[in-house]
Amino acid sequence: MASQKIKCPNCNAIMTIEGNPGDQISLTCSQCKRKGIVTLPKKPLLHSSDAGVPAITVQNLTKSYEKVRAVDTVNFSVKKGEIFGFLGPNGAGKTTTIKSILGLINPDNGMIELDGKNINSKGFHAHKDVGYLPEKAEFYDNLTALQNLEFYADLKKIPRNVCPKLLQEFNIADAANKKVKAFSKGMKQRLGLARAVLGHPSIIILDEPSGGLDPRGVKLVRDHILSLKEHGSTVLVSSHILSEIQEVSDRVGIINRGKIVAVDKIENLSHTLDLKPKLIIELDKLTPEIKEAVKTISAADRISARGNTLEIVCPANVKVTIINTIAEAGGNILNIRTEEPDLEDVFMRYTEE
Numbered sequence: 001m002a003s004q005k006i007k008c009p010n011c012n013a014i015m016t017i018e019g020n021p022g023d024q025i026s027l028t029c030s031q032c033k034r035k036g037i038v039t040l041p042k043k044p045l046l047h048s049s050d051a052g053v054p055a056i057t058v059q060n061l062t063k064s065y066e067k068v069r070a071v072d073t074v075n076f077s078v079k080k081g082e083i084f085g086f087l088g089p090n091g092a093g094k095t096t097t098i099k100s101i102l103g104l105i106n107p108d109n110g111m112i113e114l115d116g117k118n119i120n121s122k123g124f125h126a127h128k129d130v131g132y133l134p135e136k137a138e139f140y141d142n143l144t145a146l147q148n149l150e151f152y153a154d155l156k157k158i159p160r161n162v163c164p165k166l167l168q169e170f171n172i173a174d175a176a177n178k179k180v181k182a183f184s185k186g187m188k189q190r191l192g193l194a195r196a197v198l199g200h201p202s203i204i205i206l207d208e209p210s211g212g213l214d215p216r217g218v219k220l221v222r223d224h225i226l227s228l229k230e231h232g233s234t235v236l237v238s239s240h241i242l243s244e245i246q247e248v249s250d251r252v253g254i255i256n257r258g259k260i261v262a263v264d265k266i267e268n269l270s271h272t273l274d275l276k277p278k279l280i281i282e283l284d285k286l287t288p289e290i291k292e293a294v295k296t297i298s299a300a301d302r303i304s305a306r307g308n309t310l311e312i313v314c315p316a317n318v319k320v321t322i323i324n325t326i327a328e329a330g331g332n333i334l335n336i337r338t339e340e341p342d343l344e345d346v347f348m349r350y351t352e353e
């Protein structure tokens, strides 16, 4: 028995249905009373017995381009239903790894399995249930957003009527009938995300999904990744910006200069790597009372003061506590900035040790 959350195509109400894989279930929407038939996926949604079973396995992956060893003996696996953040600075080898997993480039060496199917021997069958957002999403420029999405729905043999709803979910419904050539990078990125999740693939691979998006777009991506997890999908999401993926990832793999540096839960990695952001708070007057008050916050790691500016290395979620503490100590905050750790620098130090 598996359960699945579905959205009513008419009124967007969310309902939970239960049944066995492949079952056809008749139901009536609890809100708008629309009747419909839903087929549960052939593959079961995540069962407790699936926990820990790998959905993506990468073994000894190596790929060189002339003088550059883009990916060097990379090993990691992503478990079923897991959100795996693939993190590394620009040029680290993320896209090369992802394209190898998708069979878009031929690695020099290595073995890749998707849901237990070797991509070399199973070819198309291994990639049939995989959604992909490339780093630079490309479309048919002379077609509209809706026509593009319908084209891919046809290819995947999915009813076209899911497309307008998907455009709505990704906040580009207003541009549904605009040709993609008039789209900004952010709009293309949203359309690319809609294409990646079309048909609820069991494995979804997103290569830098937040690239080109404004903060609202970044939040939309984050929320969608979490909802994909609720649907039981496995998500591999790459980024060169830690804060974009640390909140959504169950585990992260860090790659630097073609080599995997670490694979672990983010909280475990924070102990070994200096992954915390730095909060830079400008005050109109920095008093000894404020400094003392901030020092009592145990999660605030390193505190330094320069003029009327406080610099505090701390986990991102401690920000509000710090702001409140400063206000309670009589501080008047003029400006707050967050500085992300320089990943290249952090990883180089880590690999040197």
Ligand SMILES: Nc1ncnc2c1ncn2[C@@H]1O[C@H](COP(=O)(O)OP(=O)(O)O)[C@@H](O)[C@H]1O
Binding pocket: 065, 068, 069, 070, 071, 088, 089, 090, 091, 092, 093, 094, 095, 096, 097
């Ligand atoms: N088609 C290519 N030809 C030559 N070098 C490439 C090619 N693709 C990637 N590289 C090189 O491989 C390394 C890894 O690149 P990439 O996988 O794109 O990194 P990331 O996605 O982490 O930014 C870089 O040094 C890049 O310049």
Ligand SMILES: [Mg+2]
Binding pocket: 094, 095, 096, 135, 207, 208
């Ligand atoms: Mg890349």
